[in-house]
Amino acid sequence: MIIPYKNYKNIIFDLGGVILNIDYSLTVDEFIELGIIDFQKLFSQAKQNRFFDLMDRGTVSSDDFRSEINKHLKSPIENYRIDEAWNAMLLDLPKERLDLLKRLKSTHRFFLLSNTNEIHINAFHQYLENDFGIPDLSAYFEKVYLSYKVGMRKPDAEIFKLVLEENNLQPHETLFIDDSIQHIEGAKKLGIETYWLDVKKESITDIFV
Numbered sequence: 001m002i003i004p005y006k007n008y009k010n011i012i013f014d015l016g017g018v019i020l021n022i023d024y025s026l027t028v029d030e031f032i033e034l035g036i037i038d039f040q041k042l043f044s045q046a047k048q049n050r051f052f053d054l055m056d057r058g059t060v061s062s063d064d065f066r067s068e069i070n071k072h073l074k075s076p077i078e079n080y081r082i083d084e085a086w087n088a089m090l091l092d093l094p095k096e097r098l099d100l101l102k103r104l105k106s107t108h109r110f111f112l113l114s115n116t117n118e119i120h121i122n123a124f125h126q127y128l129e130n131d132f133g134i135p136d137l138s139a140y141f142e143k144v145y146l147s148y149k150v151g152m153r154k155p156d157a158e159i160f161k162l163v164l165e166e167n168n169l170q171p172h173e174t175l176f177i178d179d180s181i182q183h184i185e186g187a188k189k190l191g192i193e194t195y196w197l198d199v200k201k202e203s204i205t206d207i208f209v
Contacts, residue, residue, distance in 0.1 A: 003175070003195050003207045008108070010174040012163060012192075014154075015114035017179035017199050019101075019137075020124065021091035030085035036072045055117045058148035062118045087123040096205050098132070101140040104208065111163055112137060112144040113176075115153045115183075121146060143167065154178070155186025164190070177204065 005011065016022040031039035051068055054060040060068075065086075070076040101110065116124075128134050138144055145163055147153040152162065164171060171191035178184055179197045187194050197204065 001202070001207060002209050005104075005108070005175060005208055008173055008175040008193060010109040010111065010167075010169050011104075012111045012113050012174060012176045012187075013101075013141075013204075014176075014178040014180070014183065014197075015112060015116065015124075015137075016090075018177055018197055018204060019097055019112075020093045021199075022089045023091060024089050027086060027089040030088045031069075034077065034081070034085055035074055036069070039072075053153065056115045056147045056153045057151050058117075059151070065117070065119070083119055083123070086119055090120065090123055090127070093127070093131075094203075094205075095132075097203070098140065100205055100208055105140065109167070109169075110141045111167065112141045113154065113159070113163060114145070115147045117148045121148075154180075154183040157186065157190060160187055160190050160192060164192075 013019060028040045051060060051065075055065050066079050066082045069082050104110070125136050128136060136144070143163075143166070145159070147159065150159065150162060152159040154160070160176075163169065164174070172193065175193045175195060176184070176187040177195045177197055178187070179199050181196055184194045184196045195207070197207070
């Protein structure tokens with residue numbers, strides 16, 4: 001589907017699943033292999049244990065996260081192994097998506113809004129440095145909102161209100177693109193226009209022409 005993006009002044013992009021390819025099942029598989037057989041009950045794209053929500057909000061530190069993971073294991077493992085399993089879901093960022101953002105930025109106000117945490121974002125920034133020679137995505141967006149930095153997360157209304165109010169955005173002039181339906185529903189409640197990206201069928205390069 002091609003979206004009528006020219007009808008909007010502002011576009012808010014999710015990161016994982018929309019810009020960066022991700023696969024949650026890879027992290028689930030890694031933790032199961034480490035010995036947490038029921039990890040999928042604790043964490044998935046649609047729902048996660050409150051502990052992971054707190055991590056997204058920056059309330060729980062990376063070290064707290066690693067300690068919590070070790071509580072579910074028969075014997076403690078090294079931090080780097082936990083980080084590798086947690087980061088397994090992070091895949092690649094096709095260059096054409098960055099080219100698209102660069103092209104459209106001249107006609108729209110762009111914002112990034114991501115539920116993420118310190119371990120993931122550090123790994124992602126290292127990937128950007130290694131593959132594209134850039135430290136982060138700040139050059140592609142007017143402002144970047146990371147949940148663990150601002151202390152709130154999608155789909156809660158407060159984080160959408162933060163983006164709208166800080167940047168004087170009108171909801172009906174703003175398009176929010178995300179691959180998680182619960183986040184889409186959260187944005188809709190504030191009158192923000194939305195597009196649910198079905199990553200099994202399309203990518204952002206398919207919907208912007």
